[in-house]
Amino acid sequence: MTGASGVGKDTIWQAALPGIPNLSYAVSATTRAQRPGEINGRHYYFYQREAFQQLIAEEALVEFAEYAGDYYGTPRQQLEAMLTSGRDALVKPELIGAREIKRRLPEAVMIFIAPPSMAELERRLKGRGTDSPARIAQRLARAREEIAAVREFEYVIVNDVLETAVRDFCSIIYAERVRSKRLTATDIARFLRET
Amino acid sequence: MTGASGVGKDTIWQAALPGIPNLSYAVSATTRAQRPGEINGRHYYFYQREAFQQLIAEEALVEFAEYAGDYYGTPRQQLEAMLTSGRDALVKPELIGAREIKRRLPEAVMIFIAPPSMAELERRLKGRGTDSPARIAQRLARAREEIAAVREFEYVIVNDVLETAVRDFCSIIYAERVRSKRLTATDIARFLRET
Numbered sequence: 001m002t003g004a005s006g007v008g009k010d011t012i013w014q015a016a017l018p019g020i021p022n023l024s025y026a027v028s029a030t031t032r033a034q035r036p037g038e039i040n041g042r043h044y045y046f047y048q049r050e051a052f053q054q055l056i057a058e059e060a061l062v063e064f065a066e067y068a069g070d071y072y073g074t075p076r077q078q079l080e081a082m083l084t085s086g087r088d089a090l091v092k093p094e095l096i097g098a099r100e101i102k103r104r105l106p107e108a109v110m111i112f113i114a115p116p117s118m119a120e121l122e123r124r125l126k127g128r129g130t131d132s133p134a135r136i137a138q139r140l141a142r143a144r145e146e147i148a149a150v151r152e153f154e155y156v157i158v159n160d161v162l163e164t165a166v167r168d169f170c171s172i173i174y175a176e177r178v179r180s181k182r183l184t185a186t187d188i189a190r191f192l193r194e195t
Numbered sequence: 196m197t198g199a200s201g202v203g204k205d206t207i208w209q210a211a212l213p214g215i216p217n218l219s220y221a222v223s224a225t226t227r228a229q230r231p232g233e234i235n236g237r238h239y240y241f242y243q244r245e246a247f248q249q250l251i252a253e254e255a256l257v258e259f260a261e262y263a264g265d266y267y268g269t270p271r272q273q274l275e276a277m278l279t280s281g282r283d284a285l286v287k288p289e290l291i292g293a294r295e296i297k298r299r300l301p302e303a304v305m306i307f308i309a310p311p312s313m314a315e316l317e318r319r320l321k322g323r324g325t326d327s328p329a330r331i332a333q334r335l336a337r338a339r340e341e342i343a344a345v346r347e348f349e350y351v352i353v354n355d356v357l358e359t360a361v362r363d364f365c366s367i368i369y370a371e372r373v374r375s376k377r378l379t380a381t382d383i384a385r386f387l388r389e390t
Contacts, residue, residue, distance in 0.1 A: 112375070117388040147386050156375045158386070168373050174366035180307070180351045191342050191353070193312040 001090060001169075002098045003113030004143030005068075006125040008159040010043075012113065013090055015166045020173055026079045026089045029055060032070035035130055045075065062104065063097035068138045072097065088173065095146045098153075109176050111169070112153035116160040118143065196285060196364075197293045198308030199338030200263075201320040203354040205238075207308065208285055210361045215368055221274045221284045224250060227265035230325055240270065257299065258292035263333045267292065283368070290341045293348075304371050306364070307348035311355040313338065 003009050017023060029045040031052045040046050047055070052071045055061050064073030074091050082089040091108075093101060102108050115121035121143055125136045150156055155172050159165040176182075198204050212218060224240040226247045235241050242250070247266045250256050259268030269286050277284040286303075288296060297303050310316035316338055320331045345351055350367050354360040371377075 114386045117385060117390075119388060119390050144387060147383065150378065150383060150386070151375055153375050155370065155373050156378055156382075157373050158382075168369050171366035171369035172373070174363050175350065175370035178350050178352050178363050178367070180346055180348050183345065183351055187351075188342065188345060190312060191309045191345070192339065193314060195312075195314050 001092050001111045001113065002095055002146065002153070003159075004115060004121055004146060005131075005139045006121055006128060007113045007115050007143075008124070008162065008165070009092055009113050011162060012157075012159065012165050012169050013092070015162070016169045016173075017090070020170060022086070023088045023090060023173060024082050026074055026082060026091045028072055028092055029061065029064075029075055030070060030072045032072075047071075062091075063093055063100035065094045065096040067094050068135060068142065074101070088177075095149055109155070109172065110153040111155045111157065111172060112146075112150050113165070114147065114150065114156055114158045115143070116158055196287050196306045196308065197290055197341065197348070198354075199310060199316055199341060200326075200334045201316055201323060202308045202310050202338075203319075203357065203360065204287055204308050206357060207352075207354065207360050207364050208287070210357070211364045211368075212285070215365060217281070218283045218285060218368060219277050221269055221277060221286045223287055224256065224259075224268045224270055225265060227267075242266075257286075258288055258295035260289045260291040262289050263330060263337065269296070283372075290344055304350070304367065305348040306350045306352065306367060307341075307345050308360070309342065309345065309351055309353045310338070311353055 001009055001013060013025060017025060027041065027043070027045055029047055029052065031047055031049050034040065034046050038044065049071070052073070055073065055075070056064055060076055061073035062076045062079055064071055072094055074093055074097065079089050079091065091101060098110055102110055118140060122136070122140060125131060125139060131139065157165050157168045196204055196208060208220060212220060222236065222238070222240055224242055224247065226242055226244050229235065229241050233239065244266070247268070250268065250270070251259055255271055256268035257271045257274055259266055267289055269288055269292065274284050274286065286296060293305055297305055313335060317331070317335060320326060320334060326334065352360050352363045
């Protein structure tokens with residue numbers, strides 16, 4: 001799940017996840033400042049810059065990217081534990097990280113969350129009040145770059161009406177789980193069972 | 196939407212459709228006998244064999260197939276009217292018809308409804324009480340053939356728990372509508388709008 005800062009990714013997945021069985025959120029690591037209300041280990045794993053670089057050196061991240069001066073990445077161990085236990089993992093990388101995950105795990109499903117417009121995204125970032133004007137300008141520039149890459153994603157949800165965005169997000173998970181390419185020979189043998 | 200007779204296709208779409216905007220059921224034409232409770236023009240368009248052959252000759256059907264001694268087909272005019280008015284159309288062809296629709300309309304999404312097992316399908320067909328034992332045997336043989344072709348479909352829903360099957364069916368519709376391949380240049384320009 002990728003999309004501009006402020007587009008509503010966290011609101012969407014936090015509304016969607018409780019209703020979907022066997023789906024876990026893979027908490028990202030970051031060096032950005034912890035915001036009020038954010039819990040370390042739940043919203044992000046917060047790291048100092050040097051500690052994060054240590055993670056990179058140890059190849060403890062599946063993907064990482066620098067974005068607006070901060071590092072963001074996906075811890076490998078946590079993600080692998082989810083997948084080997086048969087759960088689906090929701091990862092929230094930046095564009096470059098999303099590409100890296102898709103390269104390593106081609107069965108990954110790429111979902112882009114788009115703003116109704118850049119004007120609306122700017123309003124949301126200003127309304128959040130967590131970023132300086134310079135940081136907001138940086139985030140908007142990055143959002144334009146990401147939107148230019150939107151066709152690399154399999155799905156694009158416009159976060160205009162939140163309820164609709166959440167419904168579409170859940171629908172993608174359920175629909176992907178019944179894609180025939182995920183059928184095993186055992187599944188098909190089961191359909192044919194005569195007793 | 197394709198699947199064996201008795202697998203629950205009608206139950207699924209009748210439960211799903213009222214909640215999904217802009218989706219219409221394209222009523223099939225058939226020569227099979229009208230069952231009690233079935234309404235001509237709602238469940239099927241019922242035709243005598245000669246009248247159906249006339250439809251074939253006039254190319255008034257998008258697809259048709261003979262199945263267990265009866266003809267089934269999809270009237271062209273109705274389907275085209277739905278699509279040109281911007282609605283999605285739900286079509287319920289047999290396997291051969293599904294292939295023909297996919298060939299003519301590559302953007303069609305193929306959904307297969309599978310039984311939990313052949314044993315369960317047989318129980319359902321017997322429980323319905325509308326078919327002779329010979330007709331049931333014919334339907335089961337056809338079901339085995341269709342299941343062998345299941346990988347031609349994009350999605351496979353197992354109709355075990357009806358609620359789950361309906362949820363998955365609705366999810367496929369909503370997810371397909373947010374596939375990035377359906378994005379237009381206008382959509383992307385809208386995301387980038389600054390005012």
